Amino acid sequence: MPILELKNVSKSFGSGSSLIEVLSDINLSVNEGEFVAIVGFSGSGKTTLINLINGLLFPDQGEVLLHGSPVEGPGPDRGVIFQNYSLLPWLSVYSNVKLAVDEVFPKLSKKERDEHIKKYIDMVNLTPALDKKPSELSGGMRQRVSVARALAMNPEILLMDEPLSALDALTRGSLQEEIIKIWNQDKKTAILITNDVDEGILMADRIIPLTPGPKATLGPEFKVGFERPRDVTEINKDEAYKHLRNNILEYLMDVGATRKQVSDQRYMLPDLKPTMPGRVIFRKRKKKVQVKYF
Amino acid sequence: MCRGWCERVTVTAAPLHLPYLHTAKAIIPTTHITLHMKTKIIKTLRFIGLGFLEPLIRLISGEEPQKNASLFLKKAILPVASIFIFVLIWHTGATALYNSEASARIEKARTEQGEAAATAMKACIESGDISCQPNTLPSPAKVWAAYKALWADHVQIAQKKEEFQSKVAATNEQRAAQGLAPITYTGRPSFVDQIGTSLKTVAAGFLLAMFIAVPIGIIMGLSDSLRTAFNWLIQIFKPVSPVVWLLLVFMIVKTLITDPTMDKSFIISFISVGLCAMWATLVNTSMGVASVDKDYINVAKVLKLNIGQNIFKIILPASLPLIFTGLRITVSVAWMVLIAIELLAQSPGLGSFVWEEFQNGANDSNAKIIVAMFVIGTIGFLLDRIMLSVQNLMTFNKTTA
Numbered sequence: 198m199p200i201l202e203l204k205n206v207s208k209s210f211g212s213g214s215s216l217i218e219v220l221s222d223i224n225l226s227v228n229e230g231e232f233v234a235i236v237g238f239s240g241s242g243k244t245t246l247i248n249l250i251n252g253l254l255f256p257d258q259g260e261v262l263l264h265g266s267p268v269e270g271p272g273p274d275r276g277v278i279f280q281n282y283s284l285l286p287w288l289s290v291y292s293n294v295k296l297a298v299d300e301v302f303p304k305l306s307k308k309e310r311d312e313h314i315k316k317y318i319d320m321v322n323l324t325p326a327l328d329k330k331p332s333e334l335s336g337g338m339r340q341r342v343s344v345a346r347a348l349a350m351n352p353e354i355l356l357m358d359e360p361l362s363a364l365d366a367l368t369r370g371s372l373q374e375e376i377i378k379i380w381n382q383d384k385k386t387a388i389l390i391t392n393d394v395d396e397g398i399l400m401a402d403r404i405i406p407l408t409p410g411p412k413a414t415l416g417p418e419f420k421v422g423f424e425r426p427r428d429v430t431e432i433n434k435d436e437a438y439k440h441l442r443n444n445i446l447e448y449l450m451d452v453g454a455t456r457k458q459v460s461d462q463r464y465m466l467p468d469l470k471p472t473m474p475g476r477v478i479f480r481k482r483k484k485k486v487q488v489k490y491f
Numbered sequence: 492m493c494r495g496w497c498e499r500v501t502v503t504a505a506p507l508h509l510p511y512l513h514t515a516k517a518i519i520p521t522t523h524i525t526l527h528m529k530t531k532i533i534k535t536l537r538f539i540g541l542g543f544l545e546p547l548i549r550l551i552s553g554e555e556p557q558k559n560a561s562l563f564l565k566k567a568i569l570p571v572a573s574i575f576i577f578v579l580i581w582h583t584g585a586t587a588l589y590n591s592e593a594s595a596r597i598e599k600a601r602t603e604q605g606e607a608a609a610t611a612m613k614a615c616i617e618s619g620d621i622s623c624q625p626n627t628l629p630s631p632a633k634v635w636a637a638y639k640a641l642w643a644d645h646v647q648i649a650q651k652k653e654e655f656q657s658k659v660a661a662t663n664e665q666r667a668a669q670g671l672a673p674i675t676y677t678g679r680p681s682f683v684d685q686i687g688t689s690l691k692t693v694a695a696g697f698l699l700a701m702f703i704a705v706p707i708g709i710i711m712g713l714s715d716s717l718r719t720a721f722n723w724l725i726q727i728f729k730p731v732s733p734v735v736w737l738l739l740v741f742m743i744v745k746t747l748i749t750d751p752t753m754d755k756s757f758i759i760s761f762i763s764v765g766l767c768a769m770w771a772t773l774v775n776t777s778m779g780v781a782s783v784d785k786d787y788i789n790v791a792k793v794l795k796l797n798i799g800q801n802i803f804k805i806i807l808p809a810s811l812p813l814i815f816t817g818l819r820i821t822v823s824v825a826w827m828v829l830i831a832i833e834l835l836a837q838s839p840g841l842g843s844f845v846w847e848e849f850q851n852g853a854n855d856s857n858a859k860i861i862v863a864m865f866v867i868g869t870i871g872f873l874l875d876r877i878m879l880s881v882q883n884l885m886t887f888n889k890t891t892a
Contacts, residue, residue: 253789271792283786287808296804300794350794 198265199226200386201250201354205259208245219245221412223259225405227354227386234389234397235415236445237407238453243390244280246407247358250388251275263354273301276352280359282339284331284346291327294318294346301350317349318342320379337368344376355380355387362392370429373399381425394445398438399427404445408452416452419445539880543567578631585630592625621854629858634865637858645681652676680839686866689829689840692757693874696764696825697818703765704772704821705814709802711773712780712810729770733828737763737835756838763832768825775817779810812886819878826871841867 206223209216219242227233237243248254249261252271261268263275271277284293294314302310318324321341331339340360347355360376361369377400380387391397397404398421406416419441423432432438529552533545546562549555593616601609615623629637655676663673680688711717740763748755783806791805833842845863848856 251793253792270795271789272795273793275793277789277793279786279789281786283790285787285790285805285808287811297794300796300800 200229200264201225201227201388202262202265203249203259204262206249206256206261207258208242208249208254208256218412219410220249220414222414225415227388229386230384231403232380232387232389232401234391234401234404235407236391236394236397236404236449237413238409238449239392241407241410242413243392243407244358247277247356247388247390250354251277251356273297273350274353276347276350276355278340278343278347278355278357278360280362282331282343284339284342286331289328289330290318290323290334290342290345291315293331293342294349297346297350314349317345320348321345321375335368336364337372340364340372341375344372344379348379353386355385357387357389357391359390359392361396369396374429376400377426394442394449397421397445398423398442399429399432406445406449406452416448538883539876543570582631585628585633588627589625589630592627596623596625624854626852626854626857629855629861633855633858634861637855638862640855641682641859641862645683648678648681648684651678682844682863685839685841685844686870688838689833689842690870692761692764692833692838692840693822693825693829695757695761696768696829697822699762699765700769700772700821700825701818704769704817705776708773708776708814708817709780709807709810712777713802713806715781718777718781725770725773729774731767733763733767733831734835736766737832739763740766741836754838756836760829760832760836760838760840763836764825764829767828767832768821771820771824772814772817775820776810776814779813779817780806782813783809812882815878815882815885819875819882822874822878823871826867826874830867 203223203225206220207218208220209218211217223246225233235243235246245254249256250268252261252268252275255268285296288296291314294317295310298305298310298314302313305313315324315327318327321344323338323341323345326334326338331342334342340363344360357376361372364372373396389397389400394404401421404419404421406419407413408416421441423435423438529548532548536542536544536548543563543566546559546566550559550563596616597609597612600612612623616625655678659674666673711721737759740759744755744759744762748758787805787809791801796804829840830842830845832838833840834846837843841863845860848859848863
């Protein structure tokens with residue numbers, strides 16, 4: 198049985214004429230220990246999708262099933278690494294992780310908790326920055342704290358919402374490797390949302406493209422069969438890699454192009470005449486229709 | 492932490508039979524110490540709001556003398572120069588006013604009583620006799636003299652108090668043994684005592700404002716409907732004048748407190764100060780709580796924090812900067828409003844000091860009022876600086892987090 202299942206999930210925001218159907222008819226099933234990457238254009242509803250899974254949002258139609266039962270809200274069993282780190286700026290690195298650990302493992306003794314926290318901070322190589330505030334850290338270091346916090350909760354599923362997209366290419370590369378290394382240790386189920394096809398290929402077992410919104414849905418999946426541990430430089434030389442990458446990109450380009458055609462809609466613009474700046478035209482004011490309430 | 496001077500300690504305690512090592516060690520740490528100390532001093536100065544001294548310290552340590560000299564000139568000399576010019580203008584203005592009133596008096600004496608009276612008046616004014624001095628804006632010199640007089644008065648009263656205390660010490664012990672209240676000094680309070688009373692009133696008012704406004708602000712911030720519900724009331728009460736608050740508090744306190752031994756005027760004035768000043772904190776707290784970053788709330792949701800943890804671990808720390816901005820405004824409003832309220836409530840303090848001096852109309856009353864004005868201004872400035880330091884302590888860098 199899959200650990201996570203999305204069945205015909207749709208989600209829209211707003212109502213009436215401003216209704217935007219962000220996601221429609223999403224079907225996804227993730228098995229235990231799998232690393233799935235969802236790749237899509239920005240603005241296609243990737244964050245909405247991850248928020249549906251972590252329980253911050255609820256679907257309008259369809260259902261999100263975790264171990265076969267519907268998700269009823271956020272919880273520490275799904276650790277989230279947010280795109281913008283979401284660290285609490287008044288807490289040190291240690292305290293940020295501690296907040297999560299205290300919450301998830303209230304039964305552990307003080308010493309055990311301390312060890313647990315330090316273990317995960319060490320895992321992301323931040324032990325020297327233990328007592329620093331987030332504002333004293335670089336972007337990459339902050340995201341590492343976020344990774345440590347998510348991992349320290351010992352979640353069943355690790356949800357990553359474009360965790361590396363705000364970082365520069367070099368930091369990005371090294372953090373990708375680090376996350377994969379940590380993931381390799383206990384092979385948790387992981388869902389990575391990204392806009393970078395290469396990142397997906399390097400990290401995931403499966404890549405599923407998300408078509409551009411509105412009414413975004415998941416496209417056909419692409420299996421990534423490279424042996425782990427994967428090496429960037431070696432994969433880059435691999436013919437199969439180029440082939441896979443081109444396939445995914447082509448698919449994304451195709452759906453992007455069709456969207457453009459579909460949205461080639463005529464808009465009726467109001468008939469406006471520009472007025473000279475500084476010139477005021479007085480007109481007789483239209484008499485207001487009086488509404489009588491009594 | 493104490494790397495700088497731990498090393499120095501080892502240097503002084505170093506055995507003398509290692510001369511080379513000793514000198515080599517001594518040179519490196521001393522430069523290190525000054526550097527370390529300099530940054531520390533600059534940090535503290537900045538923190539307590541004396542940042543303008545920073546270039547001077549850099550200048551003394553020989554760092555970029557030209558740049559720091561001009562910086563110091565700009566940051567410290569210019570304000571001092573402006574104060575000097577202000578005093579100069581004040582002096583000229585006061586002299587002009589003095590002369591115009593003096594000549595008016597002479598002229599009046601001339602028209603009413605003839606030439607002889609006019610010359611007598613002129614002589615009287617020139618002799619500096621108290622009975623015929625023009626009563627107008629006092630010059631800086633007079634204000635300085637009044638300040639010295641007030642200080643001397645304070646010293647004298649303090650001495651009297653001490654004498655009184657030592658006189659009644661034995662009796663008070665006896666009274667304490669009998670369970671009676673001790674005899675206290677009931678003489679005229681000095682100017683410094685008045686300042687102390689005013690500070691006490693403001694502190695009480697500020698604490699009251701804080702304990703009312705912060706909890707209510709948090710509750711209001713948490714609930715959108717409560718915020719809408721109370722918005723109008725707050726908007727209506729916020730601009731109400733301190734005088735009206737005082738009268739309102741008077742109406743209530745008068746009825747509630749019938750015990751004659753309680754200091755009613757103090758209670759009335761501190762409650763009114765608190766009520767006048769709490770609005771800024773109330774509005775800022777509710778705004779701070781309402782505008783906590785959604786990311787932090789998401790973290791709380793993912794961690795499944797309960798309401799109490801959510802408030803104390805996420806919402807309150809996240810809104811602390813805005814709460815302290817509000818408290819800072821509250822302190823300055825409280826201090827500003829205090830003078831008017833003390834004046835009306837007849838509770839002792841700077842306000843009643845000013846009013847009494849004005850009613851008194853003695854020769855140096857005007858100068859004393861100006862002294863009080865400067866004291867009020869300076870204390871207000873210091874209070875604001877203290878709050879600013881506390882605020883800086885509480886503020887985290889939101890933009891980079």
